[in-house]
Amino acid sequence: MTPDAVLLRLLRTDPTRPRVTFYDDAPGPTQGERIELSAKVLANWVAKAGNLLQDELDVEPGSTVALRLPGEHWRTLYWALAAWSVGATVVTTDDDADVVVTAEPVDTDGTQVLATLAALARAATVEVPAGAIDEARELATYADQLTPYAEPAGSDVALRTPSxxxxxxxxxxxxxxxxxxxxxxxxxxxxxxxxxxxxxxxDGSVVLVREADPTRLEDRLTAEGVTVRP
Incomplete structure (x- = not known):
């Protein structure tokens, strides 16, 4: 089963049920955020990001998309799904990639997409490097439906990590x-x-907590009805 097929099944099964719940405990301006995404909302983010990748940046099977984002963050999930939706290879190594989706400006030979982590951001809160895309400002302009131009082969690399x-x-x-x-x-x-x-x-759902506060975690997981933990 492909990531596309997984998301489609969620949409058909129950498009409104929460599938991602995110808490941000990291010190800074986003501390205290709670975000909940249904399959329908998740698919909307994936479509917009996928359309940006293939229409604006010519990402296709064989292209590489580096994710320089916090692992335990809701934006990480839709960018990974978007890259896989257009057949790209998601990379988490330090090697240069065709596209780098990052929360902080980086020095790269590829095109940067600067993602602002705050949920309601409408523009980047740091200076956007020349040639980079300000996700907060530009992503909303892309279509809510995604039709990939090409599909990857089963043997194509979907994920490349240091291991x-x-x-x-x-x-x-x-x-x-x-x-x-x-x-x-x-x-x-x-x-x-x-x-x-x-x-x-x-047919499950996930809870993500960025830099979890251990004094609050247990009560939070109980309130969220978490049944499986690491």
Whole structure:
């Protein structure tokens, strides 16, 4: 099963049920945010990001998209799904990529998409480098429906990390956990994205907490009805 197929099944099963719940405990202006995404809302973000990637940046099967984002963040999930929707390889290595989606300006030979983590951001809060795309300002202008121009082969690389590569055929692990589970997912970009896909295949949902405050975590997980923890 492909990531596209996983998202489509969520939309058909229950488009309004929460599939991602995010808390931000990181010190700074976003501390205290709580974001909840249904399958419908998640698909909307994926479509807009996917259209930006393929229409504006010519991303296609064989292209590489580096995600320099916090692993435990809702924006990480839709950017990973968007890259996979257009057949690209998501990379978490330090190598240069064709496109770098980053929360902080970086020195790269590729095109930067500067993602502002704040939920209601309408423009970047830092200086946007020349040639970079301000996601907060520009993403909303892209279409809510995505039709990929090409599909990757099953043997194409979907994910490249310092520990190796994962093909599209092996990216989604199905039927391995509690059906309908509410799962706390922690870890880096690659682990969070794959764990979320696995939970969604089992008709579940995920809870992400960025830089979790241990004094609040237990009560929060109880309130959210989390049934599976790392």
């Amino acid at each position: 190796g590569e994962v093909s599209y055929d092996d990216l989604v692990v199905s039927g391995t956990g509690e059906a309908g589970r509410r799962e706390l997912v922690t870890g880096d970009v690659a682990h969070v994205a794959q764990a979320a896909l696995a939970a969604w295949v089992d």
